Each structure stands twice: as C-alpha cells, then as structure tokens.
Amino acid sequence: MSQTIDNNTAPPPSAPNLLELQAVSKRFVKTLDSAARIANLFGAGMQQEVVHAVDQVSLGIRRGEVVGLVGESGCGKSTLGRMAVGLHSLTAGTRLWKGQSLEQLDAAERRKKQLAIQMIFQDPYASLNPRMRVQDIVGEAPLVHGLVDGPQQREYVESLLQRVGLDGAMLRRFPHQFSGGQRARVGIARALAVKPEFLVCDEAVAALDVSIQAQVLNLFIKLRDELDLTYLFISHDLGVVRHLSDRVVIMYLGRIVESASADTVFARANHPYTQALLASAPKLEVRRTEFFAVKGEIPSPLHPPPGCHFHPRCPHAMPRCKVEKPALKEVSAKHFSACHLNDGLA
Numbered sequence: 374m375s376q377t378i379d380n381n382t383a384p385p386p387s388a389p390n391l392l393e394l395q396a397v398s399k400r401f402v403k404t405l406d407s408a409a410r411i412a413n414l415f416g417a418g419m420q421q422e423v424v425h426a427v428d429q430v431s432l433g434i435r436r437g438e439v440v441g442l443v444g445e446s447g448c449g450k451s452t453l454g455r456m457a458v459g460l461h462s463l464t465a466g467t468r469l470w471k472g473q474s475l476e477q478l479d480a481a482e483r484r485k486k487q488l489a490i491q492m493i494f495q496d497p498y499a500s501l502n503p504r505m506r507v508q509d510i511v512g513e514a515p516l517v518h519g520l521v522d523g524p525q526q527r528e529y530v531e532s533l534l535q536r537v538g539l540d541g542a543m544l545r546r547f548p549h550q551f552s553g554g555q556r557a558r559v560g561i562a563r564a565l566a567v568k569p570e571f572l573v574c575d576e577a578v579a580a581l582d583v584s585i586q587a588q589v590l591n592l593f594i595k596l597r598d599e600l601d602l603t604y605l606f607i608s609h610d611l612g613v614v615r616h617l618s619d620r621v622v623i624m625y626l627g628r629i630v631e632s633a634s635a636d637t638v639f640a641r642a643n644h645p646y647t648q649a650l651l652a653s654a655p656k657l658e659v660r661r662t663e664f665f666a667v668k669g670e671i672p673s674p675l676h677p678p679p680g681c682h683f684h685p686r687c688p689h690a691m692p693r694c695k696v697e698k699p700a701l702k703e704v705s706a707k708h709f710s711a712c713h714l715n716d717g718l719a
C-alpha cells in the first residue's frame with residue numbers, strides 16, 4: 374500500500390451492536406446431475422451434496438465500527454456478508470438489526486429495514502449495468518423507494534457523485550466511460566443512494582490497482598466519519614484489513630477462529646491459522662520468526678473435517694483436535710480464539 378490509510382476513530386467498546394449475527398449457519402444443497410452421480414462412486418444413489426459454507430457464526434458489529442473479515446478463498450466470507458445484508462437466507466441462527474430480529478418481520482417490513490444494510494461488490498464493472506447511464510444506476514433505487522421524486526433525481530445523483538469524489542456532470546456517462554477507480558466510486562455512490570447505515574464491502578478494492586486502492590480506502594473512512602457508517606469489510610488481503618479495521622475477524626472453513634483489534638491480531642495472533650496467514654503475507658513486514666506458512670489445501674466444505682476444522686493443516690494438532698470443536702474463548706481482553714492450546718490458560 375503506497376499511501377497511508379487514516380482511521381483513528383474507533384467507537385467505544387460500550388457502543389451497542391448495530392447488526393448482530395447470532396449462531397448463523399448457511400448450507401447450500403447441491404443436486405447432483407447424472408454424470409456427477411456416476412462419478413461419485415462412494416455415494417452411489419446419492420442425489421444431493423451439502424456445502425457447509427457458514428457454521429454457527431456469531432458476530433456483533435457496533436455502530437461506527439469497521440470490522441475486517443479475512444480468510445482464504447472458499448472459507449465463507451462472501452456467504453456471511455450476503456447473509457448480513459439479506460441476500461442469502463439463514464439456514465439457522467438469527468440476525469438482529471438494532472436489537473430486533475429481522476427474520477421475525479414480515480417480508481415487506483424486513484425489506485424496508487434492510488435498505489439500511491447495503492453491499493458493495495468486488496467488480497464494479499460486472500455489477501453496473503453497461504446500458505444504463507450513471508444517473509439511472511445511482512438514481513433508480515432511491516426513486517423506487519420514494520427517497521426522491523423524479524424532478525429531484527438529477528440533483529440527488531450529482532450530490533452523491535460529488536460526495537464520492539466524482540464530478541457531478543459525469544451522471545450522463547455509461548460505466549465503460551469511467552476508469553476502474555471511478556467505477557468503484559460509482560458503485561459506492563449507488564450503495565449510498567438509499568441512505569444506508571451499514572455497508573458490507575466484499576473485496577471492494579481487490580480489482581483496483583494498488584495505487585488507487587489507498588484512495589478508495591480513504592474514501593470509505595471519510596464516508597464513515599461524514600455519514601456515521603459502519604462497515605463489514607471482507608478481504609483476503611491482510612494489508613488492506615490492517616489499515617482499515619478497528620477489529621479483525623479471521624474465518625476458516627465456515628467458522629470464526631480468531632477475533633481481536635487489528636493491532637492485537639498483527640502483534641499477538643493466537644490461532645495457528647492466523648499465525649500461518651500472517652506468515653504467508655510477506656508484504657506485511659512481519660518480523661516474527663516462529664510463524665510458518667499455511668501448508669496444504671483448505672478442505673472441501675462438502676466434507677469438513679471433524680473437531681477443529683484446521684487440524685489436518687495444524688502443526689500443533691493433538692488427538693482431541695480431531696474430535697472436539699474448540700470454543701471461541703477470550704484469551705486476553707477482547708481477544709478471542711478457538712484453539713485447544715488455550716485450554717491451559719487461566
């Protein structure tokens with residue numbers, strides 16, 4: 374990261390949760406086609422496979438907080454983000470918005486509340502309709518939801534474009550007439566158009582050049598301060614998460630394995646998986662020598678290993694790790710880790 378990211382305004386620990394996921398799980402059921410059934414010798418007769426994408430995850434995010442969610446590809450980050458905004462239903466668990474269960478509301482009421490929770494996607498080019506002008510891309514949802522009326526739309530979109538650092542006059546342009554960084558800003562303006570309080574940013578800067586990433590990350594922080602926003606920031610890039618997040622949550626194969634302030638995670642990672650992730654990120658100037666690289670492949674979420682999901686790759690694995698799921702325990706103030714090695718701690 375060539376420029377600094379300025380994030381000095383974490384909310385106090387006493388701030389209430391804006392969004393809370395309580396023991397949420399997501400399983401996808403895949404129906405096998407006939408070729409897959411024939412290929413699946415051990416599952417003869419089996420018609421379906423179940424992907425355990427998210428497994429009993431509990432996560433509360435306070436108003437004004439920036440939570441970075443990190444983990445290898447396929448560990449369930451996007452699925453969790455989509456569950457947070459309501460794009461995926463929950464297989465189990467509860468989602469509380471300002472203390473109220475969203476799943477208990479009727480569909481219309483839930484949709485209304487969910488407007489406050491918006492998602493920003495990785496590839497703005499893919500998520501922006503190439504045939505629509507920016508005025509409509511950004512201005513459609515607020516019109517549909519009655520936040521502006523027709524005559525106000527143009528002025529509203531202009532003000533949003535200016536807020537995200539674009540020239541208001543660009544509203545007649547199509548997506549292909551923008552650079553990658555500008556398109557990312559259009560995607561942000563579209564999310565802001567319905568006046569959200571909470572943004573889930575899914576690899577929101579991953580498609581950008583490194584030189585542009587810092588500018589867009591600084592924009593996220595500026596918007597948080599100006600608009601009192603709260604973020605769940607999903608990224609595989611520990612460098613991005615380190616600079617932006619108040620708290621970092623590490624996921625492995627559908628479960629949270631560690632959660633602490635960004636400084637704590639980077640200075641005193643507890644979980645062997647987090648230590649391995651940090652060691653495998655050479656850009657981070659981590660000087661510790663006891664870290665090791667993440668060995669082996671992440672197991673398939675179709676057949677997650679029993680006990681601690683990380684045990685087949687963990688150099689510290691003990692017999693109980695193969696059978697007993699470790700609980701997420703507080704290992705020091707506000708620092709949680711799910712590892713049996715901590716059981717001896719007072």
Ligand SMILES: Nc1ncnc2c1ncn2[C@@H]1O[C@H](COP(=O)(O)OP(=O)(O)OP(=O)(O)O)[C@@H](O)[C@H]1O
Binds near residue numbers: 402453609
């Ligand atoms: N709609 C779906 N149907 C079936 N399986 C799915 C679906 N969405 C995700 N999965 C599976 O769930 C698991 C978790 O996927 P997810 O995209 O949440 O991971 P991720 O950590 O965000 O990975 P990446 O960084 O590669 O996007 C993966 O095995 C994925 O194949």
